[in-house]
Amino acid sequence: MAETAVLFALGQVFQFLKEETNLLSGVHRDFSDIKDELESIQVFLKDADRRAADEADTNDGIRTWVKQLREASFRIEDVIDEYLRLTHRANRPRRGSLIFKIASLIKTLTPRHKIALEIQDIKLSIRGIKERSERYSFQTSHEQGSSNSRNSSGESESGRWRDPRMSSLFIEETEIVGLEGPREELFGWLLEGAAKRTVISVVGMGGLGKTTLAKLVYDSQKVTANFDCRACITVSQSYTVRGLLIKMMEQFCQETEEPLLKMLHKMDDMSLVIEVRKYLQHKRYLIFFDDVWQEDFSDQVEFSMPNNNKRSRIIITTRMMHVADFFKKSFLVHVLNMQLLPPNKAWELFCKKAFRFELDGQCPPELQSMSKEIVRKCKQLPLAIVAIGGLFSTKSKTRTEWQKVSQKLNLELGRNAHLSSLTKILSLSYDGLPYYLKPCILYFGIYPQDYSINNKRLTRQWIAEGFIKSDERRTPEEVAEEYLSELIHRSLVQVSIVEGKIQTCQVHDLFQEVFIKKMKDLSFCHCVHDDSESIAVGNTRRLSIATSLNNVLKSTNNSHFHAIHVFEKGGPMENLMDKLCSQPSILKVLDIQGTSLNHIPKNLGSLFHLRYINLSYTNVQTLPKSVGELKNLETLDLRETLVHELPHEINKLEKLRNLLVCHSNYEGNYSLLGTTGGRMQKGIKNMTSLQNLYDVEVDHGGVYLIQEMKMLRQLRRLGLRRVRREHGNALCAAVAEMKHLEHLNICAISEDEILDLNCISSPPQLLRLHLKARLQKLPDWIPELECLVKVRLSFSMLKDNPLQSLKNMPNLVSLCLWDNCYDGEIFHFQNGGFLKLMTLNLRCLNKVNSIVIDHGNLLSLEHLTLEKIPQLKEVPFGIKLMHKLKDIHITDMPAEFVESIDPDKGQDYSIIKHVPLVFIRHSHGPNLFDYDIRTIHSSSKEL
Template sequence: MAESAVNLAIEYLVPLLVQEARLLKGIHDEVASITGELEFIRSFLNDADARAEKEDKSNVVKTWVKQLREEAYHIEDVIDEYILHFAKQTHRQRRSICFLPNVFHFTMKLKPRHVIASEIRDINKKLKETRDKFERYGLEKGRSINDVGGVSWHDPRLKSLLIEEAEVVGIESPRAKLIELLVEGPTKSMVISVVGIGGLGKTTLVKKVYDSEKVTTHFDCQAWITVTQSYKMEDLLREMIQKFYETMMECAPKEIDTMKETSLMEELKQYLREKRYIVILDDLWDTEFWGHVKCAFPENNKGSRIVITTRSEDVAPSEKESPFYYVYKLPPLPLENSLELFYKKVFQHEGGHCPLGFVEMSRSIVERCGGLPLAIVAIGGLLSTKEKVQSEWHKLRDSLSSEFEINSCLRSIPRILSLSYHDLPHNLKACFLYFGMFPEDYSINCARLIRLWIAEGFIKEKQGITLEEVAQDYLDKLIHRNLVQVEDVDSIGKTRTCRVHDMMREVILSKSEELSFRTISIQNFSSFDKIARRLSIQANINTPLEGITSSQPRSIIMFEEDKLPKSLVTGFFVNFKLMKTMDFEGAAIDYLPREVGNLIHLRYLSLRETKVQKIPKSIGKLHNLETLDLKCSHVSILPVEISGLRKLRYLAAYIENHEVELNIESRRAVMIPSGIGHLESLQKLFTVEAHNASFIAELEKLRQLRKLEIAKLKREDGMALCTALEKMSHLRSLDISSTSEEEILELQSMSFPPPLLQTLCLNGRLVKLPEWIPKLKNVVRIELFWSSLLDDPLKVLQALPCLMSLQLHDGYSGEQLHFEEGGFQKLKVLELKNLGGLNSLIIDEGAMPLLEEFVIGPASQLKEVPFGIKHLKSLKSLEFYDMPREFVLSLQPPEGPEFWKVKHILSVDFWYRTQAENYEGYDIGESELLEYLRN
């Protein structure tokens, strides 16, 4: 489908018509005409896409879509080429305005405008011809694609209802859990939602539960209803009534055949009022379905149950709405069960036993399936028909993307998984397909992904919300739909890294033409001759690759870690003049050529974790640049020309020193000589050096900042910084470091701290906690490093209503800390590190009721277990390290204190340092200790 290309073209042209009317003088009407044509074509594409999950496109349609996609990209190229020429022309005029007559200026402008007008007219003509084609071939809206040669598709999901018991593997635990929820628990009606990615076996699991003797004998009547994406409510209600009557061995009233929706609901509710019923609503997609149909089910006290299967958490009735709503997230099949299922399918004639020579290859293929029974069964079924030859297995494993398209045995995998893609609104489709740019099993930084989406133009503005917030909402929606997997969550519950399932990634790669991206390697880069708007350059690529010479890519993401030839790096900046996104994170490059200044369309530039040391002055020409990521590069100073980047939203630059023990010098800030106040669009700025008072004064102009990290702050500049911070009403994250661990942070003069502040990190000596900290009603994380406070900070911090994470690293010089009853009601993570004077730690009952992770150490004076730790009923992880030997010995069972007899602790780590300064583990070891805890 070309929908993404057309959407991007429209969304690119519309603001251009508004903002660049002066630039488009003479061709404005032509561009508007193109936009109108594209809008018409988009309506067809949206309609076609809604039917795509059940229909194969004919060759006629595929050819038409391909031409349309290429034309959409051509539109973008023509406009961008013209803007580039216009910008260069303006630059030349500024340099020669004193020497050239106005007539010559006019002549220079006239030629490119004449050329662009001619090309725009050609595009309009071609679009009209394209429209004529799909009308001529019967592709107009309303006709099925099958009418022009497509083939109907029989939904393979229906097989899930017919799978024999012997074919099912690894469902014992979830089946037992669901049966328990159905036949035990409250007598109040319950709604149980089984949620998981497509192909995970939700329907198969629920069918086995539904058919079990425990369930069938427990309920008076039951009904299984498959909802799907194209349901009709009246038909579903009618079918439900009929099935309930059937299980009661009764005849349904004939009147239901003519009843309307409201009457059917009343009939159903009346019939079920005094019965214990169970109904399965299988394959729900509509988020509004439950809210509409729930009034048809009576809330009796008979122990009735409604079970929903869905791929999306947004569809499942939320546990927050009612205590009688339960969401069960079905996990992937464990590797051991996956192999068992695979062997059953492949080695049927060998009794399900895998020959020794195929064990390693089987494991490799099964791991690609990622615990997805659908994929395991389909691939296993195909291999069962082939000769047991390792070369054939290797070939299949390495070419799954193409096999999904051409092999009828595997075609069900992408079709079932693609249903989730087709159900996405169009604004999420390009975002989802973009995951194909990352290598297999790659852990994707969510913040990086969001900035890339914005640079690509996938994110639409919404009034009162930043682009970053809109993009975060898009990512959350993809996660809730189980299309994206959460990999790492931080201490306050924010998703930091994510990935896509390997099988879903294969589906994405099969649709890669929609975003016109190609995965290539450096080795065959020079021979690449296909059109590619987006390039992902990776090492060890096995796909047959060609390349780029006739292409004009807009995006490059580099995952190559080998040293790149200097000529190649320069070539990126010289040859690809319309580039918008360049991500070299982790690439082996050590310089940025001055030709970077020619890429006036560039929005995103990342040199993170490279060896680049210097940024050329030409960076100041990149007036469209939104992201400049220099984190962990070798850049220590930015040119003054950086002040010209008025659209810059994200600027990150610092150098990490991992060779020294953690101290205030571990991270070296970047210096910006002057002009920081001109960057008024900045939302994130870190880590910058507070090198003089005028720099700090300029910060108050940055009213859009959401995150600020500033280092080397002198005591005398603290008041000026506080004045600047009071102007930052949008600030969410603040990190301040002094010039040394002994330098005092003077931050008392702030009367009105940023009201939305969520994260606060103070690195440096504090005489006392700033008086504005109690006003931080939204703060969720506080870190105090080297503050050496004399007063107990808990007295101030415990009343913060939203605090979830607290870290004191050399943050208190006193002898006692007291967590009082009722304090820290939301705290989940507590780290007390390097508190050398601490000898007493008291925890009252009712303090920190939600604490899950507790870390203490080093604490050389703490000789006994914190008093009251037994009150921490939610504790899951406990870590003591570098503690005195007396402390460790006091824990030795069986003499150890009673608080160890808590069964909810999942992990315990103990480390202490001997006189020889070596770390040794706890005497009985973690596994033995946990066994002791649970007994």
């Protein structure tokens, strides 16, 4: 990752030279020289990185050279950060400004001189590194493109075969487990369907068995008999289209020995394409391109494969959904998304591999519990099961031997020959990433195993680290979302999606093991996730702690860390915070969510470079006034802390983009109005960079505070609490200025407070709207919001049925009607409405006694919740017509309602029996989590 480090350092230097006009004498020239040297090195960094990571390459000098270059890049970042910190200290406005400024300059003179010497030393170091590069004959990007035989052949200079993917092309059909369903689907697409040329894309993460499945089908006798000619070509990351076409023709003609073959190498590119087209024009052909990485591969091969209406087929396997999507521009495309194995198939495959030649392929009883734990560690990934099952097949079938290997399985991944193919195949996904995505994917390794990461938390940390490069057209948040989307489409990241929006993300455990090894090799992060792990961290840039803090505090000097993440709830958090704030630091990210922290040191403002601080779910009660000195802070996350009053100094944070303050009382009777926000002082108008601001208690600052919000024109999300009637006009005027607003949450000061929101002009980009207030009528502007995907209404006491106004909204996917939002008795979902609605949540509707759902309504509904509707005794018959419904959640409904859907004796069970899962929840105590749950499954009786 020297390329990433150098390009990052180059970006820092560019920005530094652009923004710092009053540099110390000579510093500008030195940094310009450093920039020039880095730019000249940049052209061959891809080759340097590739050769340093290549285990078959025995040149340790290259690895040392790459390490030195990476460390020099780190030094550049650090010296820039230190210079900016000293400049900030010297330029801080004080009383008696001139005298104090002179004194401050004198005080910082020695540190500045040290910085100048450090810059000189870096400059000499970079120059020496550049000179040493000449002895390694690195190739430039252009030379690599024209000389790729070594990569594409899969053979090193020593002659050793080292392409771990080749075995997937030679697996016997008898060894296949869990691919029966996908195999039949591929047969159908290959042998049936349209006469036009068709592409079949098999897509998924590395190790799912894409190549194994596709080659199995490709070689099947019933497939071979249906095509006039076939070719199977491994593409990989280094290829030329010319080379692919020649290999294709060689396979087509291998039995005929046509004279054409001898002429192919002499043809120019155009003539070659014409000959391939001519050969295929009147044939039904099948071409299998294995392991495609290039997004525009479709454009590169399209004209070589004529659309001859003879049911010709092209199979591709790829880890990247973008590759499959690109084909849709010119081809009819079928996409098979490969999935992890079901647990029973994972177990079957493991037994087949681990006990292949003994015990009749059956696991002995004494090894069953341990074997199932081993399979669980594989997380249903076929390649992992095959590799690890193969490893255990070589071990004695004793509990002691298996336990010894199982406990050190993570270590075995990096050193055991049986598992080398597994790690190499998974590493290909990382190696194939563009430089700007590599640090982003490595960040997943910072989090503990099985940790479900909030996507906003992750992308905000990327931004704070400087990984995201925005432009004039897009915000950093938009670019970060694109990066995350690209990692998802490359089958590297798994996500949970709610209402069409990514909520959480994580990587497969085995990918995480690969990333952890990469992080260690690249000094990216040191993880202390186990009490037995070493604390010695060298020059690593980040620290991740998921164990006791005591040893870490004693052994760690934090001065060179860019980020610290703590996941352990116990431990002396106050000691860590005191240590962080007591010495010079280049810390940019501090994430201590969910720890036992009780208070913040008064000198928090000493962390000048801090851009992201996450204190959510801690016991912090107040923020020190020095928070106003964190001039670079972009994200301050105080959700579910005890912070209520925000100091006036927070208004000085002009770079702050995310201010998140809210606390929910989950004890006792939970109320929507029970959630508290933050109290802010006048001066909020200065925080013009804010993108997300929630929740603010506006009764504290009144109309004047709301009027100041008119200046926050970059807001994407706004949450306001304790809103009064007299705030209405000011609120409408403020929202009218927020042209980018996507999420608006307004909560009245009490259930009876009537808010007039009719004057709001439709925010054109609004996606989510939550109104918790008494309304005289549903505002006319709401049904006009074409982008709106979610509406939640509470306490509205609407006289007119809101369904009539909302049913034709074109993109509405989620509707929550809560807490007496409707004052009527009948909810009537009329024919043809809510065509895209996927989630419907009806809760605490005291007057509603009937729900009527016409045929042709709610056709897309997948999730239905009915909670605390005391007058509703009958199950809506229209549920029977909802064929896409996946689950129903029934909470504290009348006894008659619940009894009517009992699988054994309920008269309305037939209405809900097609629904895969029905949850019935019954509260039995005063607290939110005092309840029992039972389930009804469509495929069986009650469990």
